Amino acid sequence: xxxxxxxxxxxxxxxxxxxxxxxxxxxxxxxxxxxxxxxxxxxxxxxxxxxxxxxxxxxxxxxxxxxxxxxxxxxxxxxxxxxxxxxxxxxxxxxxxxxxxxxxxxxxxxxxxxxxxxxxxxxxxxxxxxxxxxxxxxxxxxxxxxxxxxxxxxxxxxxxxxxxxxxxxxxxxxxxxxxxxxxxxxxxxxxxxxxxxxxxxxxxxxxxxxxxxxxxxxxxxxxxxxxxxxxxxxxxxxxxxxxxxxxxxxxxxx
Amino acid sequence: xxxxxxxxxxxxxxxxxxxxxxxxxxxxxxxxxxxxxxxxxxxxxxxxxxxxxxxxxxxxxxxxxxxxxxxxxxxxxxxxxxxxxxxxxxxxxxxxxxxxxxxxxxxxxxxxxxxxxxxxxxxxxxxxxxxxxxxxxxxxxxxxxxxxxxxxxxxxxxxxxxxxxxxxxxxxxxxxxxxxxxxxxxxxxxxxxxxxxxxxxxxxxxxxxxxxxxxxxxxxxxxxxxxxxxxxxxxxxxxxxxxxxxxxxxxxxx
DNA sequence: AAGTGGTCTAGACCACTCA
DNA sequence: GAGTGGTCTAGACCACTTG
Numbered sequence: 001x002x003x004x005x006x007x008x009x010x011x012x013x014x015x016x017x018x019x020x021x022x023x024x025x026x027x028x029x030x031x032x033x034x035x036x037x038x039x040x041x042x043x044x045x046x047x048x049x050x051x052x053x054x055x056x057x058x059x060x061x062x063x064x065x066x067x068x069x070x071x072x073x074x075x076x077x078x079x080x081x082x083x084x085x086x087x088x089x090x091x092x093x094x095x096x097x098x099x100x101x102x103x104x105x106x107x108x109x110x111x112x113x114x115x116x117x118x119x120x121x122x123x124x125x126x127x128x129x130x131x132x133x134x135x136x137x138x139x140x141x142x143x144x145x146x147x148x149x150x151x152x153x154x155x156x157x158x159x160x161x162x163x164x165x166x167x168x169x170x171x172x173x174x175x176x177x178x179x180x181x182x183x184x185x186x187x188x189x190x191x192x193x194x195x196x197x198x199x200x201x202x203x204x205x206x207x208x209x210x211x212x213x214x215x216x217x218x219x220x221x222x223x224x225x226x227x228x229x230x231x232x233x234x235x236x237x238x239x240x241x242x243x244x245x246x247x248x249x250x251x252x253x254x
Numbered sequence: 255x256x257x258x259x260x261x262x263x264x265x266x267x268x269x270x271x272x273x274x275x276x277x278x279x280x281x282x283x284x285x286x287x288x289x290x291x292x293x294x295x296x297x298x299x300x301x302x303x304x305x306x307x308x309x310x311x312x313x314x315x316x317x318x319x320x321x322x323x324x325x326x327x328x329x330x331x332x333x334x335x336x337x338x339x340x341x342x343x344x345x346x347x348x349x350x351x352x353x354x355x356x357x358x359x360x361x362x363x364x365x366x367x368x369x370x371x372x373x374x375x376x377x378x379x380x381x382x383x384x385x386x387x388x389x390x391x392x393x394x395x396x397x398x399x400x401x402x403x404x405x406x407x408x409x410x411x412x413x414x415x416x417x418x419x420x421x422x423x424x425x426x427x428x429x430x431x432x433x434x435x436x437x438x439x440x441x442x443x444x445x446x447x448x449x450x451x452x453x454x455x456x457x458x459x460x461x462x463x464x465x466x467x468x469x470x471x472x473x474x475x476x477x478x479x480x481x482x483x484x485x486x487x488x489x490x491x492x493x494x495x496x497x498x499x500x501x502x503x504x505x506x507x508x
Numbered sequence: 509a510a511g512t513g514g515t516c517t518a519g520a521c522c523a524c525t526c527a
Numbered sequence: 528g529a530g531t532g533g534t535c536t537a538g539a540c541c542a543c544t545t546g
Contacts, residue, residue, distance in 0.1 A: 052511095132345075199471045
């Protein structure tokens with residue numbers, strides 16, 4: 001595969017770094033590099049200037065530059081080889097799957113998300129829920145069952161269980177906003193999510209809700225999300241219409 | 255949620271750090287911390303000793319300790335909060351989904367993977383393949399179609415396309431080893447993979463091969479993998495029996 | 509031999525949280 | 528105010544790749 005020559009990015013790209021604001025320097029650098037990759041100022045295969053030179057040219061220390069580059073490596077945009085250099089990965093640039101909710105994914109994709117709340121009820125944790133949330137069996141919880149539409153077409157059935165601390169979530173709020181939005185508005189920060197993605201045949205009820213034939217294939221995802229204290233915030237079991245939704249994942253070897 | 259007291263890990267855990275060998279110090283530290291979490295020496299919710307104290311106690315610099323901790327944060331095992339400290343995440347500890355192949359996943363799970371090669375043939379890249387591999391339309395490629403069994407039960411149909419550089423892959427090798435094993439044996443290092451996971455109904459042929467009813471739900475995954483030069487090595491389209499396979503993914507907010 | 513990224517050090521100052 | 532993680536610096540030495 002053709003090895004493109006080293007690319008010296010114009011310093012101008014980095015002239016507006018803000019050293020006094022709250023945004024870290026490595027983040028500002030990473031943003032500008034990412035932009036250069038996305039608009040193909042740095043095309044696939046291009047070799048980056050070496051770290052030491054780049055650092056000195058931008059007036060930053062090498063660790064700061066390294067941190068910026070590492071972030072892009074972790075996103076699958078760059079590849080580093082010792083003794084060789086840093087290059088832009090070939091292949092289409094995909095958005096990173098961050099810890100977002102379906103609602104936000106749809107908004108970003110320009111599809112209009114709407115929600116019908118099928119059920120909101122207090123309940124106690126059975127064994128499965130207790131295991132997932134890390135609470136004792138029988139603990140009070142809130143069960144939510146929603147139907148999510150994209151541009152008016154039914155897309156997913158969302159079953160969620162939350163610890164009782166969030167029992168004051170209102171039906172109205174859930175119709176108008178995504179669950180993660182509502183949680184964030186109460187100061188909860190989701191930090192880690194463990195997901196399991198599978199498939200199965202739709203039940204009669206699911207097929208009915210999603211406007212599918214009974215027994216049609218559906219995509220399933222179960223997830224437990226944890227906040228920045230490491231405590232489970234939410235356990236969800238979702239199923240999606242596979243003709244309208246898929247998961248994108250980028251894996252990077254560290 | 256209960257906040258467990260600070261946990262001072264015994265220095266003994268870290269006494270056998272090897273400063274002369276090729277294994278980085280941060281990696282050795284991360285391994286020992288991970289082990290302590292997995293065997294619940296550090297139980298869920300436990301607070302770690304602060305970075306500065308830990309560094310001085312182990313005779314390492316703070317950046318080295320930070321790097322070790324960061325690795326575990328990226329794996330979803332630890333959570334950090336400024337002004338508060340570092341804690342072990344609640345919830346079951348899951349193995350990290352690394353950039354592995356199905357063959358290796360099965361081996362690690364103790365299921366015996368076997369493979370039937372359905373077809374191996376040279377071909378030229380159509381538009382879809384060209385796009386995925388980043389090669390011109392019409393480029394020579396190698397198509398491979400395999401049926402993968404776990405403990406003798408059909409599990410997945412694996413369709414793969416590779417650049418012509420790997421056209422010498424033998425049917426025999428493919429029956430006996432995983433594709434990624436064979437690639438690694440030729441010095442290829444996979445670094446980045448972009449996957450798309452979905453579902454659909456099985457075709458008659460797929461149902462036949464996987465021992466399912468026609469129209470049964472199957473789990474699908476398409477993937478492009480890139481080597482450490484950022485060049486596409488493999489494009490795969492796989493489908494799985496959903497009653498015997500699912501994808502596990504851990505997401506971490508950076 | 510020259511050039512690259514990988515690791516490690518020893519500090520410094522800051523922002524945030526809690527009592 | 529004391530303690531925590533977050534950022535940043537300016538070096539150093541090493542391992543690896545290429546010519």
